[in-house]
Amino acid sequence: MKQFILLFLVALLAGATTLGGYTYFIQEETATFNTAERTSSFIPTTFSSPSNPTDFDFTGAAEKTIHAVVHVKNTTLSRQPTNAMEYFNGGGRALETVGSGSGVIISPDGYIITNNHVIDRANELEVTLNNNKTYTAKLIGTDPKTDIALIKIDGENKLPFVTFGDSNDLKIGEWVLAVGNPFNLTSTVTAGIVSAKARDLNEFDGNPQSFIQTDAAVNRGNSGGALVNINGELIGINTAISSETGSYVGYSFAVPSNNAKKVIEDIMEFGDVQQGILGIRGGNLNSKSAIEYGVDETQGVYVAGIEKGSGADKSGIQENDIINQIDGLNVTKFSDLTGYLGSKRPGEVVQLKVVRNGDEKIIPVTLVKLETYEIDSLGLEVKNASTSDLIGRGAENGVIVTRSLTRDIAQYNLTGVLITKINDIKISSIDDVKRSIKSNNFGAPIKITFMKQNGELNTFIFR
Secondary structure (H helix, E strand, O other): OHHHHHHHHHHHHHHHHHHHHHHHHHHHHHHHHHHHHHHHOOOOOOOOOOOOHHHOOOHHHHHHHHHHEEEEEEEEEEEEOOOHHHHHHOOOEEEEEEEEEEEEEOOOOOEEEEEHHHHOOOOEEEEEOOOOOEEEEEEEEEEOOOOEEEEEOOOOOOOOOOOEOOHHHOOOOOEEEEEEOHHHOOOEEEEEEEEEEEEOOOOOOOOOOOEEEEOOOOOOOOOOOEEEEOOOOEEEEEEEEOOOOOOOOOOEEEEEHHHHHHHHHHHHHHOOOOOEEOOEEEEEOOHHHHHHHOOOOOOOEEEEEEOOOOHHHHHOOOOOOEEEEEOOEEOOOHHHHHHHHOOOOOOOEEEEEEEEOOEEEEEEEEOEEOOEEEEOOOOEEEEEOOHHHHHHHOOOOOEEEEEEOOHHHHOOOOOOOEEEEEOOEEOOOHHHHHHHHHHOOOOOOEEEEEEOOOOOEEEEEEO
8 A cells, every 4th residue: 555655656746747847848938939920920021012023913904905905907009000101190000908906995985096007098997806896997087296096986885995094103113014906816915014204216317206115025916006004094005116027025115195195185176186385496415415515414305496486485495494394294305305295285384394504493384386297208397388488489389398307308408498289289288288198199109399498499209
C-alpha cells in the first residue's frame, strides 16, 4: 500500500511538471507569434494591390465597347486613262477600289464616327456590325484637317453606342483599350497605356497636330476604331501608327475625344467645322530657340507675330510673350495649345497665362473664326480675298494662298498668289474651292490658274 501511494505521488508530480512545462514553453511561444502577427497588420504593405499591374479587369470596358465598334467598307470608283487625251482632260476606264477600316457608333440612332481617310472619295459605304448585320451608310460630313468623318446608318432597333469621355483628364501611364473591327474579323481588343499627350507628327510642315500616343497594338484596319479608358468611355479615335514596315511596332496615335466630339457636333449643326483661333504666329521653346529669342524660358509657346484684328490682337497679347498655360492647362509646346483649341469654337473665351518681361499675366482672349481652307490634294491652304486684295491686283475674283502644306509644294513659293480658276471654273470664295475639288474625279488632274501679285497669270496642272 505504501508503495502504491509512493508511485501515485511520483506520477502526480511528473504530470504537474509536464503541464507546467507545456504552459510555459508552448503557450508562451504561441502568444509571441500572435503578438507579432497583430503588430505586422499596422505596417503599410502592397498586398491589397494586384501583384501584376495587368491584373486590372478590362472585361467591363471591353463589353461596353466591342458591340459599338463596326467595320467600314469603302468602295471607290476612279478613272484609268487609256490615252494622252484622257490623261490631260480626265476620263478613261472605270476602276473600282475597295478599302476598309473601323468606326464607332456614338448614338442609338446610328451616327458613326470614323477617320476621313477611311471613307475618302467613297462612292459607296457599307457598315458591318459586330453581330454581322450589314447596312448601307451615308456620309454626313468630314474634316480632313483632324482626319474625322461622320457617317450614319438606319438600324431597325436602338443600336449599341459608346459615350464620350473627357480626353483632357487623361494621364500619362493610364491604362487604355484600343478596339477595332479590321478586315471584318469582328471587334478586336488590345490594351496599353497612354505614352504621351499632344504628340505632333507633323511639326516641321507648318501644320501642327495633337494626338494621344499609346502603346496599344493598332494595325491596318483599326483606323477609325475606339480608344477607351478602363470605364469604357471613348477618349480617342485611333488614327495612325508609327512604323517603317506598315505594321504595328509599338506606337499608335489617336485623335483626342474632345476634338473629335467638337468636329462632329459642328458638322451636325453647321455642316462644316467652326475652328476658333487665337491669331498668333509662334514656335516651341527649347534651349536653342530660347537663345535665339533672347528669353530664359525653355518651355511654352513663343509669340513671334500677331494677326491684325484677331482675338490675340484685341486682347493685348504682344510679340515676345510666352504662353505657358491655357485655361489652367500647362502649355509646354505648340501642339499643347493647338490641341486644346481644337475643342473650342469661335466666340469662346480662353484664359491665357503669359510671361512678359519676367512677369506672369492672365489674359482672356476671345477666339475668332478661321477663314481658311486646306486643299489637301494640292498641298495648299487658301483664304477668302478681300475687296482691297482684288483691287490691288486688278482682279475680279479669287482666293489667296496663305501657305504650303508640304515641303514639295513649298519649293514653288506660291504663298500670296491668287487662285482665280480651278479646272477653268471661276473661283470667288473658299466655298467655290470646296465644290470644285469635291467634284473632281479621284485621280484626275487638277488645273489651277494663278495670278501673281504683279498681275501675271500662270496655269499649273496638279496630278
